[in-house]
Amino acid sequence: PILRVALRGEAILTQPRFNKGTAFTAAERKAFGLTGKLPYRINSLDEQCRRAYDQLQSQTTDIGKNSFLQSMKDQNWVLFYSLLTRHLRELIPIIYTPTEADAIANYSHLFRRSEGLYLTFPNRDSMEEDFLEATKGKSVDLFVSSDAEAILGIGDQGVGVSLPTYEFLSMPVEATQMHRLIGGIDPSKAVAVTLDVGTNNENLLNDPLYVGWPHERIRGKEYDDFVDKFVQLVRKHFPHSLLHFEDYGVTNAQRLLQRYRDTHAVFNDDIQGTGAVTLSTLMAAIGVTKSKLSDQRIIIYGAGSAGLGITKQLRDAMASIDNVPVEEANGKFWLIDKHGLITDSLPDVREDLKEFVRKDSEWEEFQSQGDSNSEIKLLDVVKKIKPTVIIGTSTHAGGFTREVVEAMAEGCDRPIIFPLSNPSRLVEVDPKDANDWTKGKALLATGSPFPPAKMPNGKDYIIAECNNALIYPGLGFGAMISQSRQMTDTMIIAGARRLASLSPALKDPDDALLPDFGDAPSINFEVAVAVAEQAIEEGSAGVDWKKEEVREKAKAKLWQPVYGEYVYDENGDR
DSSP, X not given: OEEEEOOOTHXXXXXXXXXXXXXXXXXXHHHTTOTTTSOXXXXXXXXXXXXXXXXXXXXXXXXXXXXXXXXXHHHOHHHHHHHHHHTHHHHHHHHSTTHHHHHHHTHHHHOOSOOSEXXXXXXGGGHHHHHHHHHTTOOOOEEEEEOOSSBTTTBOOTTOOOOOBTOXXXXXXXXXXXHHHTTOOOGGGEEEEEEEOOOOOHHHHTOTTOOSXXXXXXXXXHHXXXXXXXXXXXXXXXXXXXXXXXXXXXXTHHHHHHHHTTTSOEEEIIIIIHHHHHHHHXXXXXXXXXXXXXXXXXXXXXXXHHHHHHHHHHHHHHHHHSOOOHHHHHTTEEEEETTEEOBTTSTTOOGGGGGXXXXXXXXXXXXXXGXXXXXXXXXXXXXXXXXXXXXXXSOOTTOSOHHHHHHHHHHOSSOEEEEOOSSGGGOSSXXXXXXXXXXXXXEEEESSOOOOEEOTTSOEEOOEEOOGGGTHHHHHHHHHHTTOSOOOHHHHHHHHHHHHHTOGGXXXXXXXXXXXXGGHHHHHHHHHHHHHHHHHHHXXXXXXXXGGGHHHHHHHHOOOOOOOEEEEOTTSBO
């Protein structure tokens, strides 16, 4: 494509959207005043990628590679995304889980250059002015926002956020990055937003190099009003955009999603993305066991945002797919948090958990000397209910002990075990151990990459990576291209079913439950098509397309990391 660009000289070389480095042609160098600013040799994108990969390999640590790639993205978007596309399976763990958690924890000390939009509570009176300055002249399809209270299993990180790989504001940026890399979204049409409402992380508050607002977190009405002011700006100025919430704390994530989901296309990755990819993985697993969703007895170990999001996604899918009443579907789940099984005698049970609370009368044999407040442990629950599925979102490393796993294997033929906590050091059980303890019977998926396990016959069993990035960029892209007014539950289920249908295990029961992560771009494209088709079918889409047109329309909207031809135009893009 031909792009008309208004920048010249140093200005175009320092704008990562337009910078080509040594790939500027001779004609472009002359037109943009670059002949004396670049060495003589003109490189192709292939040559630049080879050079960049060699430089990357000189980094001896994963955090060093992460920092190198961050620097590259700050210089040249096309080169950055093209390099990642060529080495996707190798580099996703560097820019995403698990390395990104360490980068976020050290955000203030690694900080070089601001990116995205920072909206800070003390500056709330100028929020609209700051918002419009950051979005001036842009056609924005995606906002990825975070208050960074609950990041990747490492908790409150202040402004050290990790916005998804739609792009790299560490979490808003990282999520934005994933949308761009895997979801096919044009980087110039996405904005990562950090909502700096303070931090309760004492290490950050006492760190003289911390770059955020050094104040304890704002709560209550002040917090709600601040977030609402931002959301209303998105709705006012970009009514057809998707608003992606990332890494909000457990007290706010579900509440904010419910508050805004009926009035704008909003999406919470930690709740809906995690729930959707887990639903896909479970649907693949029950395809192997030849059972239904509503046949399962499911333990959720960890009842935070991710655990509750998974629970509700699976419950809603049971109701939608198997036509089970919601109240009956609720009874298929047993939720366990740090106090044990959530029963009706536990004090201060969160409102959003109450529909899944178990009755104390069902568990009297586990309550010592009539003490209804005694903890009912995971092993107690496994032995009593004989679960078919156990899902870990607890960040309790080793929580699925050998005794727990073996007890589960005694109760069903093919135990479905998903230790999903991130990063990998916090996983509930090493999948190799779960495979060995069940004698190869377990159907396994994890939240971080793990090497294959050995089956009793000596064959490698590929551990599926139940990673949100296999689905949320596709969910987002599907909602954006269809200009959906909402991200509905049925759109998410449609995307999850499409991902499940691509499971290798449906062809070979001993194969992985999910496709290879290296195929994430093509997988997410299929998810996006399914989401957009569902939006059109149910009438929530804002485009006037027929369902049979969606695939070709979606292909036309995919952003590809290739250099276009530039023409200088003083009225062009900046």
